[in-house]
Amino acid sequence: MSVNYIPRRFDIVRDNERCVQCGCCVRQCSNECHYFAEGGKIVLADASACVACHRCVDLCPTSALSIQKHVCDYRENANWAPQYQQEICRQAQTGGVLLSGMGTPKPYPIYWDKMLLNASQVTNPSIDPLREPMEIRTILGRKPRQLEVDAAGNPLGEMPPQIILETPIIFSAMSFGSISLNAQKSLAMAAKNLGTLFNTGEGGLHPDLSDYTDYAVVQVASGRFGVHKDYLENARMIEIKIGQGAKPGIGGHLPGEKVNVEVSNARMIPEGSDAISPAPHHDIYSIEDLRQLIWSLKQATQGKKPVSVKIAAVHNVAAIVSGCARAGADIIAIDGFRGGTGAAPTRIRDNVGIPIELALAAADARLRDEGIRSEVSLLAAGSFRCSADIVKAIALGADACYCASAPLIAMGCHMCQTCHTGKCNWGIATQRPELTKRLNPDIMHERVENLIHAWNHEIKEMMGGMGINSIDSLRGNRLMLRGIGLSEKELQILGIKHAGE
Amino acid sequence: MLREGEVRIPSGCAIAAIIDKKGGMINGAEIIKSIALMHDRSNGLGGGFAAYGIYPEHKDEYAFHIFYDTAAAKEACEEFLFKHFNIDVAERIPTRKIAAISKSPDIWRYFGKPNRVRMKNARLDEGEYVMQCVTKVNASYEGAYIFSSGKNMGCFKAVGYPEDVGEFYMLDTYNAYLWTAHGRFPTNTPGWWGGAHPFSLLDWSIVHNGEISSYDANRRYIEQFGYKCTMQTDTEVITYLFDHLMRHHGLPTKVAADVLTAPEWTEIDRMEPEKREYFTRLRAIYSGALVNGPFSVILGSNKGLLAINDRLKLRSLTAATKGNRAYFASEESAIRIICPEPEKVWSVSGADPVFVPLEIAQEEGE
Ligand code: SF4
Ligand code: SF4
Ligand code: SF4
Numbered sequence: 001m002s003v004n005y006i007p008r009r010f011d012i013v014r015d016n017e018r019c020v021q022c023g024c025c026v027r028q029c030s031n032e033c034h035y036f037a038e039g040g041k042i043v044l045a046d047a048s049a050c051v052a053c054h055r056c057v058d059l060c061p062t063s064a065l066s067i068q069k070h071v072c073d074y075r076e077n078a079n080w081a082p083q084y085q086q087e088i089c090r091q092a093q094t095g096g097v098l099l100s101g102m103g104t105p106k107p108y109p110i111y112w113d114k115m116l117l118n119a120s121q122v123t124n125p126s127i128d129p130l131r132e133p134m135e136i137r138t139i140l141g142r143k144p145r146q147l148e149v150d151a152a153g154n155p156l157g158e159m160p161p162q163i164i165l166e167t168p169i170i171f172s173a174m175s176f177g178s179i180s181l182n183a184q185k186s187l188a189m190a191a192k193n194l195g196t197l198f199n200t201g202e203g204g205l206h207p208d209l210s211d212y213t214d215y216a217v218v219q220v221a222s223g224r225f226g227v228h229k230d231y232l233e234n235a236r237m238i239e240i241k242i243g244q245g246a247k248p249g250i251g252g253h254l255p256g257e258k259v260n261v262e263v264s265n266a267r268m269i270p271e272g273s274d275a276i277s278p279a280p281h282h283d284i285y286s287i288e289d290l291r292q293l294i295w296s297l298k299q300a301t302q303g304k305k306p307v308s309v310k311i312a313a314v315h316n317v318a319a320i321v322s323g324c325a326r327a328g329a330d331i332i333a334i335d336g337f338r339g340g341t342g343a344a345p346t347r348i349r350d351n352v353g354i355p356i357e358l359a360l361a362a363a364d365a366r367l368r369d370e371g372i373r374s375e376v377s378l379l380a381a382g383s384f385r386c387s388a389d390i391v392k393a394i395a396l397g398a399d400a401c402y403c404a405s406a407p408l409i410a411m412g413c414h415m416c417q418t419c420h421t422g423k424c425n426w427g428i429a430t431q432r433p434e435l436t437k438r439l440n441p442d443i444m445h446e447r448v449e450n451l452i453h454a455w456n457h458e459i460k461e462m463m464g465g466m467g468i469n470s471i472d473s474l475r476g477n478r479l480m481l482r483g484i485g486l487s488e489k490e491l492q493i494l495g496i497k498h499a500g501e
Numbered sequence: 502m503l504r505e506g507e508v509r510i511p512s513g514c515a516i517a518a519i520i521d522k523k524g525g526m527i528n529g530a531e532i533i534k535s536i537a538l539m540h541d542r543s544n545g546l547g548g549g550f551a552a553y554g555i556y557p558e559h560k561d562e563y564a565f566h567i568f569y570d571t572a573a574a575k576e577a578c579e580e581f582l583f584k585h586f587n588i589d590v591a592e593r594i595p596t597r598k599i600a601a602i603s604k605s606p607d608i609w610r611y612f613g614k615p616n617r618v619r620m621k622n623a624r625l626d627e628g629e630y631v632m633q634c635v636t637k638v639n640a641s642y643e644g645a646y647i648f649s650s651g652k653n654m655g656c657f658k659a660v661g662y663p664e665d666v667g668e669f670y671m672l673d674t675y676n677a678y679l680w681t682a683h684g685r686f687p688t689n690t691p692g693w694w695g696g697a698h699p700f701s702l703l704d705w706s707i708v709h710n711g712e713i714s715s716y717d718a719n720r721r722y723i724e725q726f727g728y729k730c731t732m733q734t735d736t737e738v739i740t741y742l743f744d745h746l747m748r749h750h751g752l753p754t755k756v757a758a759d760v761l762t763a764p765e766w767t768e769i770d771r772m773e774p775e776k777r778e779y780f781t782r783l784r785a786i787y788s789g790a791l792v793n794g795p796f797s798v799i800l801g802s803n804k805g806l807l808a809i810n811d812r813l814k815l816r817s818l819t820a821a822t823k824g825n826r827a828y829f830a831s832e833e834s835a836i837r838i839i840c841p842e843p844e845k846v847w848s849v850s851g852a853d854p855v856f857v858p859l860e861i862a863q864e865e866g867e
Contacts, residue, residue, distance in 0.1 A: 124712040147787070153759075371727075467793070467794045469793060472788035472789070473714060474718065475789070
């Protein structure tokens, strides 16, 4: 027997007084942790492959199960933390690059938690969202420098294409392939009912989603998967994906095992082949090249679709955003390094890029310095955990926020961070039919809608407290934010004052 | 303690205005009487007036009203002024010594035209040139503050109750076709004369009651276009918004007012297609210029008088008309005391800005 150098991470605890040996957990765990023993009389577990996804826990009819952290102490060492030793062992075994799913779990500063919101008292009344209209409608797209009117005040000329959203929350890119069609369909249905957008990622558009094209953002990424004229035309917005917050500077890799017939059709690649998107777009080596791609996409769609450029939040983000705006992007999405992913090299995910809060603040300030902020839309991405994070992002300067992990959690995701294995027990990050069928879009779209309705309501409540009844007046309103426990430099970059000032 | 401009100070207040749309003259005593009635809405920490048509003999020249804290500030500022403008007249603004107003800065006024050569070299039109000069002095000449810079108009303000400020500046010796007045109730006591209202730039003057919650969104919007909000007041940012929309973007007064007080989406969605398109465009393009929170604003200019109120009507503003005159005030009683029998009295609604254009041709344009 080969030596396993890494202790297991979790213990599966079964309360035998409660367990009725129904076998549900055996069927539910795709990691095959639970099994029948003694000829099917009792159920036992081997926790070595357990990822703490809680599928078995949540479905056990008698609540007999719990997952606990497996305690196995190493000799204390502040430098050689167990994580590094375990990763070394894994690499010594496989010789490969470490892969992870979801956003970085490392305890980097989360600036949302270091910013506090304002509320009105006396000099300026707060507004009750239940009694007064509270507007969160958000309009994305390139805005002309000014309104042209004739002498009577009637507008002249044409407006570039605009997207009217009924919430500042949109769903970020998750491709069919990295997530299941059922998961994507749930998001598409929710986007339609909520009056917002979902994003197909770079996975092409599955024919089953043809009813939702008015709510679809289609991506053009370096692999160009599924990109053809109909794909571009069957969309509300086109997004050129330059980078992703979880893995700046590298491309994508969808393993061949996940490329079944359906995925291969949507992506227009052979079945079973690895879908590799190169690190750069091989036709974009400079900002002029980006400009050309933006204009070709606009030409291919008769200028009817706004074009967004999505970049990862990296050190020079402000200048890059400004370059994208000048290259003709109508919308610029910045993805912070805490953003999620279906699969990313762990080292990159945990060490490359910068937080969205700082990137957004810097980019918004830069566009204002150049006097062009009002002409483009700025989307923030990279981990919004609750409605307050969204309110803070808008106050920093975002037009709208891309959310992915939160709606996935609404559909059952438990942040087990093993999306890259393709064995998602919740039917989200998998293509296995026995798993994907666990996710019923007719139910899940409602859970996602409930979540966004709840967040919308909370956003309105916070706005009302500040005496603001339109999200337009929250956008970039940094006086509504105060830092708590931040250094001068951090406050300066965020463009906010410290609490008490 | 930080001075106004170094810190944002919320305040409540009283406002009043009168216009004679045919250009008939109104004595300053009238507007003083109106604003004095609302004494309790101010707390003696700021009062002021703007008057249009008061300098007919200099009507083609810019009239600069300046506060000087020190002789050195005056010397430095004058050097700048004489270099950038051909100044015809430089004089102290006449004031009356009264007990209620103390610690006055040295208050001067200048009449002059831009130095053509410098203006051409700077490749700026006249309005832009004057605005940049005023911004320059106010931002970088310590102890000097230009608080009025229009043609044939002037702003008069001080720390004190408005009626005392009126007496101090001897406004009963001025006649104007348009007056605005302001009494302030700041929740802080900076005691700086420049912080009193109206706020004025070029021909614009603004008096305002309320505290806008969109302040920083509006400030960061307008600062994209070369403005610098040195005062950190609502009035300053609203003035710049109007100046930008009307002077740079050439929007008619009514459209500019629509930008600041755009109707709610629920209302827009119910409109006729053309109106809906107009407001949707306007809100999409000028989302950063939408003003939010409780406010009532009176904007004076050589084009006339505009009164706007917030969308939720959180601050009172009453309007009345009689003959050629229109009256506005935070309280109806402040109108009735100078116009006991108006023909029409109404409350200015958020959705319906009131614009009273001046109907005399020679005042149009710059
Ligand atoms: S699902 Fe629960 S009750 Fe059923 S076998 Fe597993 S632990 Fe026992
Ligand atoms: S992997 Fe998930 S389903 Fe399997 S045992 Fe662990 S928690 Fe239960
Ligand atoms: S999507 Fe599935 S695999 Fe990925 S973290 Fe969530 S539960 Fe785990």
